Amino acid sequence: MVTGATSLSLVRDELFTTMEETEQSLEHFIAERNNGSLLQQAVENLQQVRGTLNLIELAGAEMLAQEVLQQATDIPTGAGEERDGQLTALSNALYVLRRYLENVDAHRQEMPELLLPAINELRQAGGQPPLPESFFFSVRLDHMRPAGVPAAPVAAEAARRLRHMYQVGLLGFIREDNPQAGLKLMLRALARLDSLFADKPAGRLYWVGAAALESQLDGQLLPRKARKQLFSRLDREIKQALAGNGSYEVPRSLLKELLYLVALADSRGPHASAVHEAFGLAPLPFTDHLLDEEYQRLSGPGQGVMRSLSSAIREELAGAKDLLDLIERGTAQADSFGNLHALLGKMAKTLSMVGLSSASNALQVQLPVVGGWSENSPAQADELHRLAEAVLYVESMVASLERGEQRNSRPAPVQPGDEGEAFAAHxxxxxxxxxxxxxxxxxxxxxxxxxxxxxxxxxxxxxxxxxxxxxxxxxxxxxxxxxxxxxxxxxxxxxxxxxxxxxxxxxxxxxxxxxxxxxxxxxxxxxxxxxxxxxxxxxxxxxxxxxxxxxxxxxxx
Missing domain, CATH: 1.20.120.160 (HPT domain)
Incomplete structure (x- = not known):
């Protein structure tokens, strides 16, 4: 691993020059799709890039380059709109690969896990199954759990009820209504199943599954699509295990995925600690949130943009309320009316951009009214009241955005004029x-x-x-x-x-x-x-x- 990062400096200039030429050839081909020579030049450059990465043993980067090469080779001259998804994925992957190599060159540290999202985006565009999160993770799977207390007698009705409990929690986790609550219920179900089947082959599934759920919960791992699919697969395996009458064996691929979550979170909970010790898991050199932040940095703007934007809107709202207060008291200066109108118009446009169209409309309706206010034509009491209701409604919508709430948990969109009732309902x-x-x-x-x-x-x-x-x-x-x-x-x-x-x-x-x-x-x-x-x-x-x-x-x- 160190060899690859160190060797990159020896080929850096030529490699980055070739990658830049590849990106330019691909961009030109996207604009001139009948020019096959542009695509051929990109393919030849990609072969050189992949060969160079193979030579210096940068395995993750080489894998991404190989995926890009395969997808580029599959693109025909004259490709139509049906290939837009593939071409976009190719462009994004090349961008991520270059940024990744720049980071490796600067910090002399590889983290191939950062490339999995780009690799899987390419594979999805090409109709191939995604690689698992644990692809770059190594662990021996033949360790057995320590001998413990014999399991209690199993009642079929109790086992069925516990699987039902797991499914209820899984549904909440998948929908992200409250992922943490769903995980707690799933963990409760698997811990109970483990206590019932501890001395049977199926016990290994519940034991490691409970550790993975505890890790997902304690480590506050992100509710990624791959993890929702993993825990859904775990439910299907529970069904098989309950029907197996003691002959069940955990699939190795599932076991590895579950153990990866345990290693990633490095939880100190009782289930995770026991699995850590039994399998000799070492903490990984990164966290889930670090991976997410680094990938966002590689691929584009960070996740904090929306929260920063909502914070700025809240400051503008505070300014609007101050101006409204001055107008209501009759102490506003001559330019206060124009400033309030401009501020409301700016906020309405911003709210529309971030998808809060109902809040935007609430302010848009007020703009003509506020535009008619002046020192010689003061605001009427009912007009001030309606504007105050609109501002309070917008404030509650923006607060939900700043907290990162899902769209379905924000205050309900309302028609202009109904903001007061909506605020009361909220x-x-x-x-x-x-x-x-x-x-x-x-x-x-x-x-x-x-x-x-x-x-x-x-x-x-x-x-x-x-x-x-x-x-x-x-x-x-x-x-x-x-x-x-x-x-x-x-x-x-x-x-x-x-x-x-x-x-x-x-x-x-x-x-x-x-x-x-x-x-x-x-x-x-x-x-x-x-x-x-x-x-x-x-x-x-x-x-x-x-x-x-x-x-x-x-x-x-």
Whole structure:
């Protein structure tokens, strides 16, 4: 690896000259597609580039050059619009390759993982399957897990319910409603499956899978498309493992991908730490976020552009509110009216550029009104009120942009003139969020108390406040018109009171785990925003209800 980076300086000038000629030939061919000699010149130069990179042993760069060469060779003279995707991918890949080599030359450090997005973009344009994230990662896969406590007897119904739990969390992770909440539920499901199948071949899948999920969660790894596909594949493998009756074996390719996430995050959680030790994983010389930042630097503007832009808009909004305040008080200077009109017009254009068309329209409608204001024609009270509502609405939209919220979680677009009602509705949503936060805190308290109860061998003092806390959560759910969730929480509170506090005998470990499953499902229902958007997670309460039924409780109306 060091040899490649060091050797680059020996061929640097000739290599970069050839790459520049290649980019120019390709650009000219894109403009003159009937000129086959331009394309042929680019192909010949690419062969020279690839040969040079092979000679100095820059493996990642050589692989990207090889992909570029294959795609360029596939382009015919006179290529039409159907080849635009390939030609764009070629241009982008050459740009990334040159920037990457410049970085290697400057810092004497290779990081071939940075080239995988460009390689896969090329492969996708050419109809080829992408390379996995772990392509440049090496690990021995034949290590076995240490011997542990024999697994508990497995009930088919419990295993099916746990796979359902995994699927519910996976759906939330894929949709990115709240990826962290989805990951917690998926981790809970795999950890429980691991405890049930620890002494069986399928246990290896759940063991390493739980470590990968813990790493994705603790390391705050990005919810990339490849990882969504990986955890979706894991669900399909869980189905096979549950049907395998002990004869299941984890595919090596899946095992390597999961271990790569464990190594990438370098989590110190219990699942990841055990896998780290068993497989002898060494921390990687980069983090997920470093890879993302470096690739953004290679390929174009950074991800912080949008956030910086929204921050600038907020400053302009503050200026607009100051001018509006002066006008309302009657202390505005002669140029204040023109300044406010110009500022609102500038913001309207900027908001339209960043996709906040509803906010842009809200200001556009106000421009003719503000344009008519002057010292001799002062603003009317109702006009000032409507403009203030529009500014508040825009401010709430921009705040969501600055927080990086998904489009579907921003204040709803409204028609001009309805901004006041929309702002009030947004405030009501904020109040509901406060109730949800309190409910989450109550559920988390209950789970911690149950853990302490279990660890203390059944000391009921740990549970003294749990039923009261859960009944408060139940009241919050009724306030939010979530009668079904409220009923399930109330049943959990009743179980804790009658089966754990009022009796001297501890419930079985299996029943306590089932209670925890129910509370985890309800916690996910709150964390993933299902209370505000119940249509996004239709089966979460079904999952909680299954666990409550498994406790022997009736959930009939």
């Amino acid at each position: 405030q009501l949503v904020e109040a509901r969020i406060v109730v949800i936060d309190e409910a989450q805190g109550g559920l988390a308290l209950a789970k911690r108390a149950i853990t302490s109860y279990l660890e203390s061998g059944g000391d009921r003092m740990h549970l003294a406040n749990v039923p009261i806390s859960l009944q408060a959560v139940r009241g919050g759910m009724w306030f939010l018109n979530q009668e079904r969730a409220a009923k399930l929480i109330g049943l959990c509170a009743d179980y804790i009171q009658k089966q754990m506090i009022d009796v001297p005998q501890m419930p079985s470990e299996q029943m306590l785990e089932t209670l925890a499953d129910a509370l985890s499902s309800l916690e996910y229902y709150l964390e993933a925003g299902a209370v505000l958007r119940p249509e996004t997670t239709p089966s979460v309460l079904d999952l909680a209800e299954e666990s409550v039924r498994a406790l022997g409780l009736s959930v009939a109306a």
